Amino acid sequence: MRSEPAAAAPLRSSEPLAGPPVPARAAWLLEEATDLLVLHRDFAAALERCEAGCDSLGPAAAAAGSSAEVKCSLCVVGIQALAEMNRWREVLSWVLQYYHxxxxxxxxxxxxxxxxxxxxxxxxxxxxxxxxxxxxxxxxxxxxxxxxxxxxxxxxxxxxxxxxxxxxxxxxxxxxxxxxxxxxxxxxxxxxxxxxxQEVMHSTAEEQQNIIRETVLGALSQKLLTVLRLFRRALRSMSSHFYLIPYKKMLLAAFMLYLVVVRLDPASPTSLPFLYRLVHLFRQVWAAVSSPVRRPLVQD
Structure with missing residues (x-):
């Protein structure tokens, strides 16, 4: 990057600047910002130069003259840099901080x-x-x-x-x-x-979508009602079938199911004492069957 010149650097614009001489720093920063934007594609650095140039001019640059034109050119380059960085939402607020x-x-x-x-x-x-x-x-x-x-x-x-x-x-x-x-x-x-x-077409399209939505919802509701009726009939038939079974048989079946599932389940902790008693009883029966029979002696 070249050093800052002591005198005002000429602008690249083809239009001559009227009024008092342009501040040297603002003109130099404008050239730097333009080079960074167009040649180097360094948008952040170009925006930084534009901000520095506008700050160097101050509020006095709002009057007509070369300073106002340089300030306007700096803002134009800054807007382009913000747009290139996809920060276009900040453009208006960024400009108004210099023009109020x-x-x-x-x-x-x-x-x-x-x-x-x-x-x-x-x-x-x-x-x-x-x-x-x-x-x-x-x-x-x-x-x-x-x-x-x-x-x-x-x-x-x-x-x-x-x-x-x-x-x-x-x-x-x-x-x-x-x-x-x-x-x-x-x-x-x-x-x-x-x-x-366009408004009429948009409203017509919305009405058609509403009709289609209502039709679909109506069909789904009819299917849901049909399924609920069938489920209700199945519950009624099952309840009538259960009423015909005697209560004693139902209690016996529930008790047998409890024995098979709970008491005889090896994974259940409650089944361990019951299994131990069954094993002990089986061993006693096996010992009684397999051992020789001893008769007591008969005394004369």
Whole structure:
């Protein structure tokens, strides 16, 4: 990276800068930021240079002159760097920290912000900012006012369905002649008709989805009711069958099941004493059977 020059470095813009000389540090940081953005693709470093350049200019750069143009160029490079880093949500707040209010935004920066948020399909972010800028009396005298109003109309108001506000804005604007006003009003009318057709199609699609959903739910509910009826019939038949069995047989069967499952289960701790007694009884019977019979002696 080259060292900071002692004098003001020339800007790369082809347009000459008017007014007092540009501060040397801000001009040099603008060149550094542009190189980092375009040549080196180091967006974080480019944003850092832009912030340093805007801080070096201070609030005095809001006035007309070369300092204001350098500040605007630094913000343009910073917006591009933020967009390249996918940090476009921070663009508006980042710019307003140097211009404080939307009315003081340069036309180039306002145009870039409208295009950026329109491209990412978030035009509502620029709704209040653009309206505040266009209502400002000082901005109405700028040569870019008409083009920015048309851009705000096409990229912000119409995509958001603000047709009444767009029509009022066009009719109350003095920079358009009658032909331009008629063309814009026609565009607003066509956009409103297209919006209405889309709303009708969307509502029709929702109604069809609701009908399909209700039909599916109705079929499922009918199947569920059928299954519940069959289950109820099965329970009734089973209960009537159990009523025919004598209670003594049922108790005997339950006791036998208890003996087989619980008392004769080797894995059950409660079955161990019972098994020990069975084994001991078996050994006694086997000893009695296998041992020789001894008769007692009979005395005369």
């Amino acid at each position: 209010v939307p009315e003081h935004l340069p036309p180039k920066i306002l145009e870039l912000c409208i295009l950026l948020y329109s491209r990412v399909r978030e035009p509502q972010i620029m709704l209040e900012v653009g309206s505040s800028w266009l209502r400002d009396i000082t901005n109405k005298s700028l040569p870019e006012y008409g083009s920015l109003l048309e851009l705000y109309l096409l990229r912000v108001l119409l995509p958001l369905g603000q047709f009444e506000g767009a029509e009022e804005l066009v009719r109350g604007c003095d920079v358009f002649d009658s032909a331009q006003q008629l063309a814009l009003l026609k565009t607003i009318c066509e956009s409103q008709c297209q919006w209405t057709r």
